[in-house]
Every structure is written in C-alpha cells, then in structure tokens.
Amino acid sequence: MKIEKIKNYNQKILVILGTITIIIGIVFILKTIKETEDVGESLNVFAFRKPDSRYFKNYNPMSIRNSIVTRDLIKFQEYKDSVKGRLTKITDNKKQLQRIIDRNKLQDTIKDKYEKRINEYEKRIGILEKTIINFDILESSVCKFKLNPIDSSSGNLTYDQNENVVSINYIRNNIPNFVHEMTHAYQFLKGGIAFTKNSEKPFAIDLFDEVSAYKAQYAYDPISVIKEILSDSIVNNLIDIDTSWVRGIRDPIKKNHLYHKTHYAIKNININTPVKELDDAYPKINYDSLKLKHLYMGIITYENCKR
Numbered sequence: 001m002k003i004e005k006i007k008n009y010n011q012k013i014l015v016i017l018g019t020i021t022i023i024i025g026i027v028f029i030l031k032t033i034k035e036t037e038d039v040g041e042s043l044n045v046f047a048f049r050k051p052d053s054r055y056f057k058n059y060n061p062m063s064i065r066n067s068i069v070t071r072d073l074i075k076f077q078e079y080k081d082s083v084k085g086r087l088t089k090i091t092d093n094k095k096q097l098q099r100i101i102d103r104n105k106l107q108d109t110i111k112d113k114y115e116k117r118i119n120e121y122e123k124r125i126g127i128l129e130k131t132i133i134n135f136d137i138l139e140s141s142v143c144k145f146k147l148n149p150i151d152s153s154s155g156n157l158t159y160d161q162n163e164n165v166v167s168i169n170y171i172r173n174n175i176p177n178f179v180h181e182m183t184h185a186y187q188f189l190k191g192g193i194a195f196t197k198n199s200e201k202p203f204a205i206d207l208f209d210e211v212s213a214y215k216a217q218y219a220y221d222p223i224s225v226i227k228e229i230l231s232d233s234i235v236n237n238l239i240d241i242d243t244s245w246v247r248g249i250r251d252p253i254k255k256n257h258l259y260h261k262t263h264y265a266i267k268n269i270n271i272n273t274p275v276k277e278l279d280d281a282y283p284k285i286n287y288d289s290l291k292l293k294h295l296y297m298g299i300i301t302y303e304n305c306k307r
Ligand SMILES: [Zn+2]
Pocket: 180, 184, 210, 213
C-alpha cells in the first residue's frame, strides 16, 4: 500500500514536469517564429504603408518612418545629418559676415560684395531647409525607396519592378550627388516624374526638374557643381543654374550633351500634363494617338505605390 502511494506520487510529479516541459517548448517555438518574422520584416522591401497623401498635405513629421528599406536606414540618416550640418555651418557663416558689416565701417564696394555673399547664403539656407523636409517626406511616404551606390560619373533614378521599390542610384560616397538624386525621388512623389513600365526610364522628366536637382546639389556643395559639372556656360551663383545651363551639360569623357536626349522634356511637365501639350515638350518625338495611349497606360506613378 505504501509503495502504491509512492508510485502514484511519482506519476503525478512526472505529469507535472512533462506539462512544464511542453509549455516551455511551445513558448520557445513561438519566440523563434517571432524572431524569424522580425528578420523577414527587415528584409521585406514589398511592404508599403497604408495609402495617404500626407507627403504634401497635412504633413506630419512625427509619422512612422518606414519607407526606406531597413538595410539603408543608417546611411540615409547619415546623409540627412550631413545636410543638417551644412545648414548649421552656412547659417553661422552668414551671421559672422553680417556682424562684420554691422561692426565695421566698410568701403562701399566691400560692403556690396559681402551683402551679395549673404544673399547667396540666404538662398542656400532656404534650399537646404527644403531638402531636409524632402528627406522627411521620403522617409514617411507610401512609396518604398532603396539606396543604390553605383560606380559611375552620374546618378539616376529607376523603378525596380521585382522589388516594387524606387532605386536611388547615386555615385558611391558622393553626398552632393545623393542630394541631387534624392530631389528627383521627391519629384516622383509629387507626380513631377514617373517611370516607363518596361524600360524603367524616367518619364515626364524635364529641364526644370534638373534645375531644381542641381540647385539642391549646389546649396549643399557649390564646388561639386562649379568644378565637377562640365557645361557650355559657367556657374558662379545659384541664379546661373537655369535650363540653358542644364542643356549645355556634357559628359566629362565623351563630351556629348547629356540633356539633349529625347526623353528630357524642354517644357515644365508632370504626370497630369494633357497629351496635346506633349508635342511642344518633346519636339523630337512624334506623338500619334496610338503611341500616346500606349505610353499613358504603361507608366508607373507614385499612385502605383498605394495598395
Ligand atoms: Zn538629375
């Protein structure tokens, strides 16, 4: 009888221990699944946020930021910080120059020269502030973006259909060029440009889009434009960056004009520009109705990012 009792007691203990082991096992499996999902999430470039239009209306800078693919977030933040740093530096320079004017009795010619420089600083400050907002807008948009450093003399923007992401292809380790290409990415979000479905080439890109991109680049680093961009005319100030300067830009090696290609519109157009106005914008392309219909059906706009 006594032995029987001990047996029953042992059996109960075994049942309890067994149950605890099973519970621990289940918890462990669930935890592993959760971790696997987390890893999946960080590699998942298909995820879009719910549709919204906050990137230009009622924009909320505190909104969740998940439109840059996870692996590029640190790099993206590094570039944004660099632009912020440049803004602080130029603001300080401007204040310093203003103090010199205020505290000294300067010759008119020198005072004039300094005032012109202050004026240029002010314009650059305005553009850099806008660029920082563009960084924020990109980070919280409905479209997904990836950073793609390339070993080339110029960058571009393409749409990766397999991954459903806009690829910012910029010259490796070249922040001025990144700022330039990022401006085009912002233009895509605004409906200023789109992509053709099969060739991944930009659609509706025009000389005015390039003027904005080069101005943003100049505001961040004037030397990257003055010294590194070869054009038929010379840039000394922001005002010199206009459509005719862009038309004059040449490939540094082949020396051909880069923006004479047929897909660069010479008029300011966007994805909503009526068909009849495209003849003027693309003088080298013959738009018969069939072609146009085809073209309009096959473009990818920011609206394709919504689901
Ligand atoms: Zn460009």
